[in-house]
Amino acid sequence: MRYALLVQGGPYSSQASHSALRFARAVIERGHSLATVFFYHDGVYNAARLAAPPQDEPHLGDGWRLLHDEHGTELLVCIAAGLRRGLLDEREAARHGKEGHSLEAPFELTGLGQLVEAGFSHDRLITFSP
Amino acid sequence: MRYALLVQGGPYSSQASHSALRFARAVIERGHSLATVFFYHDGVYNAARLAAPPQDEPHLGDGWRLLHDEHGTELLVCIAAGLRRGLLDEREAARHGKEGHSLEAPFELTGLGQLVEAGFSHDRLITFSP
Amino acid sequence: MSGQEIREPEASESDSVVDNSTTTGDLLVILRHAPHGSSWLREGLDTALVAAAFGQQVTLLFAGEGVLALLTGQTAGPLGQKGTHGVIDMLAMYDIDTLMVDGRALKSRGLCTDDLMLPVTLVEGDGVVSLLHGHRLVLNF
Amino acid sequence: MSGQEIREPEASESDSVVDNSTTTGDLLVILRHAPHGSSWLREGLDTALVAAAFGQQVTLLFAGEGVLALLTGQTAGPLGQKGTHGVIDMLAMYDIDTLMVDGRALKSRGLCTDDLMLPVTLVEGDGVVSLLHGHRLVLNF
Amino acid sequence: MILHLLNRSPVTSRVIDDALAAMGPDDQMLLIEDGVLGGLPAQAVPFKNLAGRLFALREDLLSRGLLERCGEHVTIIDVRGFVALTEEADKTVSWY
Amino acid sequence: MILHLLNRSPVTSRVIDDALAAMGPDDQMLLIEDGVLGGLPAQAVPFKNLAGRLFALREDLLSRGLLERCGEHVTIIDVRGFVALTEEADKTVSWY
Numbered sequence: 071m072r073y074a075l076l077v078q079g080g081p082y083s084s085q086a087s088h089s090a091l092r093f094a095r096a097v098i099e100r101g102h103s104l105a106t107v108f109f110y111h112d113g114v115y116n117a118a119r120l121a122a123p124p125q126d127e128p129h130l131g132d133g134w135r136l137l138h139d140e141h142g143t144e145l146l147v148c149i150a151a152g153l154r155r156g157l158l159d160e161r162e163a164a165r166h167g168k169e170g171h172s173l174e175a176p177f178e179l180t181g182l183g184q185l186v187e188a189g190f191s192h193d194r195l196i197t198f199s200p
Numbered sequence: 201m202r203y204a205l206l207v208q209g210g211p212y213s214s215q216a217s218h219s220a221l222r223f224a225r226a227v228i229e230r231g232h233s234l235a236t237v238f239f240y241h242d243g244v245y246n247a248a249r250l251a252a253p254p255q256d257e258p259h260l261g262d263g264w265r266l267l268h269d270e271h272g273t274e275l276l277v278c279i280a281a282g283l284r285r286g287l288l289d290e291r292e293a294a295r296h297g298k299e300g301h302s303l304e305a306p307f308e309l310t311g312l313g314q315l316v317e318a319g320f321s322h323d324r325l326i327t328f329s330p
Numbered sequence: 331m332s333g334q335e336i337r338e339p340e341a342s343e344s345d346s347v348v349d350n351s352t353t354t355g356d357l358l359v360i361l362r363h364a365p366h367g368s369s370w371l372r373e374g375l376d377t378a379l380v381a382a383a384f385g386q387q388v389t390l391l392f393a394g395e396g397v398l399a400l401l402t403g404q405t406a407g408p409l410g411q412k413g414t415h416g417v418i419d420m421l422a423m424y425d426i427d428t429l430m431v432d433g434r435a436l437k438s439r440g441l442c443t444d445d446l447m448l449p450v451t452l453v454e455g456d457g458v459v460s461l462l463h464g465h466r467l468v469l470n471f
Numbered sequence: 472m473s474g475q476e477i478r479e480p481e482a483s484e485s486d487s488v489v490d491n492s493t494t495t496g497d498l499l500v501i502l503r504h505a506p507h508g509s510s511w512l513r514e515g516l517d518t519a520l521v522a523a524a525f526g527q528q529v530t531l532l533f534a535g536e537g538v539l540a541l542l543t544g545q546t547a548g549p550l551g552q553k554g555t556h557g558v559i560d561m562l563a564m565y566d567i568d569t570l571m572v573d574g575r576a577l578k579s580r581g582l583c584t585d586d587l588m589l590p591v592t593l594v595e596g597d598g599v600v601s602l603l604h605g606h607r608l609v610l611n612f
Numbered sequence: 613m614i615l616h617l618l619n620r621s622p623v624t625s626r627v628i629d630d631a632l633a634a635m636g637p638d639d640q641m642l643l644i645e646d647g648v649l650g651g652l653p654a655q656a657v658p659f660k661n662l663a664g665r666l667f668a669l670r671e672d673l674l675s676r677g678l679l680e681r682c683g684e685h686v687t688i689i690d691v692r693g694f695v696a697l698t699e700e701a702d703k704t705v706s707w708y
Numbered sequence: 709m710i711l712h713l714l715n716r717s718p719v720t721s722r723v724i725d726d727a728l729a730a731m732g733p734d735d736q737m738l739l740i741e742d743g744v745l746g747g748l749p750a751q752a753v754p755f756k757n758l759a760g761r762l763f764a765l766r767e768d769l770l771s772r773g774l775l776e777r778c779g780e781h782v783t784i785i786d787v788r789g790f791v792a793l794t795e796e797a798d799k800t801v802s803w804y
Contacts, residue, residue, distance in 0.1 A: 071795065073794075076469075080210065080242060080285070081284075081285070082284045082285060082510055083241065083242050083285075083509060083510050084508065084509045084510075085507055085508050085509065085548075085552075085715075085741045085742075086715075086741075088548060088549075088550050088552060089715075089740060089741060091550065092549050092550055092767070092787055093787060093790065093791065096787040096788050096790065096791045097791050099788065100788060100791050100792070100795075102791070110373065111213065111369065111370070111373055112210060112213050112242070115245070115285060115286065118285065118286025118302070119286070119298075120286040120287070120288045120293065120296075120298050120300065120301070120302050121283075121284060121285065121286035122283045122284065122286070122288060122292070122296045122298070123283070123284040124284065126553065127284075127551070127552060127553060128550040128551050128552060133550070150376070151369075151373065153251075153252040153253070154211075154212045154251060154252065154253040154254065154257075155210070155211070155212060155213075155245060155248065155251065156245065156248025156249070156250040156251035156252070156302070157250070158250045158252060162252070163250065166250075166252045168249075168250050168252070170250065170300040170301070170302075171250070171300070172248070172250050172286070172300075172302050181380070182376055182377060182380045183380050183383075183384055185377065185380075186357070186377070186380055186381040186384055186386065187384070189357070189467045189469070190356070190386070190466070190467060194794055194795075194799075194800065195467065195799075195800070196713075196794055196800050196802070197469070197470065197713075197800070197801075197802040198802070199470075199715070199802055199804040200509070200804065201699065203698075206610075212369055213368060213369050214367065214368045214369075215366055215367050215368065215407075215411075215619075215645045215646075216619075216645075218407060218408075218409050218411060219619075219644060219645060221409065222408050222409055222671070222691055223691060223694065223695065226691040226692050226694065226695045227695050229692065230692060230695050230696070230699075232695070240514065241510065241511070241514055256412065257410070257411060257412060258409040258410050258411060263409070280517070281510075281514065311521070312517055312518060312521045313521050313524075313525055315518065315521075316498070316518065316521055316522040316525055316527065317525070319498070319608045319610070320497070320527070320607070320608060324698055324699075324703075324704065325608065325703075325704070326617075326698055326704050326706070327610070327611065327617075327704070327705075327706035328706070329611075329619070329706055329708040330368070330708065362723075362726065364621065364646050364649070364676065365675075365676060366645070366646075366672070366675050366676055367619075367645050367646035368646075393726060394623075394624055394723075394726055395621055395623070395624055395646065395649070398649070398676060398677075401676065401677040401678070402677055403677030403679075403680065404675060404676060404677040405674055405675050405677075406675065407671075407675045408671040408675065408691070411675075413675060434729075438623060438654070439623060439649065439652055439654055439655070440652050440653055440654025440655070441652075441654075445681075456732075458729055458730045459729075459730060459731065459732045459735075462710055462730055462732075462801065463710065463732060466799075467799065468710075468799060468801045470801055470802055470803060470804075503627075503630065505717065505742050505745070505772065506771075506772060507741070507742075507768070507771050507772055508715075508741050508742035509742075534630060535627075535630055535719075535720055536717055536719070536720055536742065536745070539745070539772060539773075542772065542773040542774070543773055544773030544775075544776065545771060545772060545773040546770055546771050546773075547771065548767075548771045549767040549771065549787070552771075554771060575633075579719060579750070580719060580745065580748055580750055580751070581748050581749055581750025581751070582748075582750075586777075597636075599633055599634045600633075600634060600635065600636045600639075603614055603634055603636075603705065604614065604636060607703075608703065609614075609703060609705045611705055611706055611707060611708075623722075624721075624722050624723070625720075625721070625722070626719075626720050626721070626722065627720070
C-alpha cells in the first residue's frame with residue numbers, strides 16, 4: 071500500500087515526530103511504500119536545517135532526510151504554516167527580501183492542497199499530533 | 201517594579217506569545233520596568249529571524265524587537281532549547297559547522313541560569329505558556 | 331482567506347435541525363479548538379477551504395471547544411490577530427454548507443443554536459459515528 | 472545532565488511519609504507532565520538542576536502525570552530518546568532531596584510509593600497550598 | 613496572596629482541578645485565553661468557592677464573543693487590571 | 709472499521725470522551741504516547757465497552773515503565789502491529 075503521514079508536532083517539544091518516524095520505518099519494513107510525509111502546524115519545524123540536537127539524542131531532521139534518500143519519500147512542508155514560523159527556502163527568502171534560508175531540500179515548501187491530495191491519492195493517511 | 205516574563209508558547213501556534221507581548225506593553229504603560237523576557241520551550245521560536253507572517257497579522261518578532269529598542273528589554277533565549285529547535289546565532293552556527301544563522305540581536309542565546317536569575321532578581325516573574 | 335475584522339453581535343435566525351440521517355462526503359474536518367487560543371481552528375478551516383476548492387465534498391463537524399468558532403460577536407484580537415470568524419463567513423462561497431455541530435458540546439457550555447452565526451445541523455447520539463463512517467477521509471483538528 | 476539509558480525495574484524500599492508540616496525554600500518546581508510524551512518534564516527538571524547549582528534551595532512537586540517521572544523501570548525511547556529517569560537519578564547529587572508527590576495524583580492512577588524510584592514525601596489536602604506559599608518562586612511545568 | 617492564571621477551558625481540560633486544589637483562601641484566579649470560557653454562567657459551579665476572587669480578561673472575552681455572555685461569578689478586568697493584580701500578588705503561578 | 713489513535717492520558721485529558729463517543733461497534737482504539745497510561749488497571753473503566761478492541765503500543769509502555777503494569781483490558785502490540793492495524797482499517801483518526 072501507499073502510505074502518507076501528517077506530522078503536526080514540533081520536534082523535541084512533543085513525541086509526535088518521533089512516533090511518526092518510528093511508524094514510517096515500520097511501514098517500509100512491512101513492505102509498503104511511504105510515499106509522502108506532510109508537515110503542518112508545528113510539524114513544519116522538523117524541516118529546520120540548522121537544528122543541532124545533543125549528540126546523544128536522535129536527530130529527527132537526519133531521520134527524515136534518510137527516508138527520502140533511501141526510499142524516495144516526499145517531505146512536504148506547508149508553506150503558509152512554514153513562512154509564519156520562519157521556515158523559508160532560498161526562493162521564499164529572496165521573495166521576502168531576507169538573507170539566508172532556514173529550509174532546504176529534500177524538504178519542499180508546498181501548498182495545503184498537497185495534503186488534501188495526499189489524503190485522497192494514497193491508500194492510508196496517518197496523523198501524528200502533539 | 202521590575203518585571204520579567206517567561207514565554208513558552210510558539211508564535212502563531214498558541215496565543216501565549218500574543219498574550220505576553222500585550223501584557224509587556226501594559227506593564228510599561230503602568231510605569232514599571234520590563235527588564236527581561238526569557239524564551240523557553242517553544243517560546244524560543246519567537247526569535248526566528250526569518251519569520252514572515254502575513255502582512256495583515258501582527259509580527260511578533262518585530263514587537264519584541266521594538267520593546268528592546270524603546271525600553272531596553274533583554275530578550276533572552278534558552279540556548280539548549282534553541283539549539284535543538286534550530287535557533288543558532290552566527291557564533292553557535294560556526295561552532296556546529298553550519299552555514300548561516302537563524303537568530304540575531306537583539307535576541308541573545310543564554311543559559312537557563314538566566315531564567316533562575318530573572319526569577320529571583322526581578323520583583324515579578326509572569327509565565328505565558330501554550 | 332481574509333475576512334472582515336469586526337462582526338457585530340446579531341441574533342441569528344436559527345433553522346437548525348437534528349440530523350438523524352447519514353451525511354456522506356469526501357472529507358470530514360472535525361474542529362475541536364476554540365478561536366484565538368491556538369492556530370488549530372484556523373489550520374483546520376484552511377484545510378477545509380482548500381479541499382473544497384479542489385472540488386471535494388467537505389463536511390465540517392464543530393465539536394468540543396470548536397463550537398465557539400460559530401459564536402456571534404467575535405472580533406479581532408487585541409494585537410490585531412484576525413481570528414477565524416471571517417473564514418466562517420466565507421464557507422458558503424466555497425460551497426461548504428454542511429455544518430454539523432455536536433449538540434452535547436453546545437449544551438455543556440450553556441449555548442444554543444441562537445448563539446451561532448450560521449444555521450447548522452445538530453448531531454446527537456450516534457450521529458458522530460455515522461459521520462466518521464460516511465466520509466472517505468477524516469481530519470481531526 | 473546525561474544519565475543511564477536503561478534502568479531495570481526494582482522494588483524500591485519505601486520510607487515516604489505524609490507531609491503535615493510546611494516545607495519552605497527558594498524555588499518550587501511543579502512537574503505535571505509525563506516522561507517521553509513531551510519536553511516539559513525534561514525542561515522543568517533542567518530548571519531545577521540549574522537553580523540548585525546556583526545555590527538555591529529547590530523543592531520538586533510531582534503532580535498530575537508528573538508522578539510517572541518517578542516510576543521504576545523506565546527506559547530510553549525506541550529511537551534512543553534519553554527520557555528523564557537519568558536526571559531523576561542525579562537529583563541527590565545536586566542536593567535536591569525534597570521530593571514531594573501529590574498523593575491524589577498517585578492514587579488516581581492506581582499507583583503507590585512502592586512503584587517509585589526514590590523515597591518521597593506525600594502531599595495531601597492543603598499541603599500543596601502550603602508548598603506554594605512557602606517558596607519565594609514557583610515555576611509550573 | 614498568590615495570583616493563579618488559568619488559560620485552559622474548564623470544559624476540556626482537567627488542569628482546573630489542580631489549580632483550584634493549589635489555591636489558598638486569599639488567593640485569586642484570573643482566566644485568560646481559552647480559560648475565559650469559564651466565564652459562561654454554565655461553567656460557574658467549579659468556581660463556587662472563589663466569590664470575589666475570580667477574574668476574567670476583558671480582551672480575551674471580547675475577541676471570542678463572550679463579553680456579553682459572562683456570568684456574575686466573574687469580575688471582568690482589562691490587561692491593565694491584569695498588571696495591577698500581579699502588583700498586589702506576592703507571586704503569580706500559571707496553569708496550562 | 710475505523711482505527712482511532714489516542715495519545716493523551718485519560719486521567720488529565722477529556723478528549724477520550726470525544727474519541728469514545730465517535731467509535732462505532734466494530735471500531736478499534738490504539739493507545740500511544742501519553743495515552744498508554746490508559747493501560748493501567750485503574751484506568752480500565754472508561755474503556756469497558758472496548759473488550760478485544762483496545763490496544764496499547766508496546767514501545768511506549770516499555771519506555772515509561774508501564775509494560776509490566778498493564779491490565780487485561782488492553783492488548784499489547786508493537787509498532788509493526790500498529791502498521792498492521794492501519795492496514796486492516798478503512799481509515800485512521802487521531803485524537804489529541
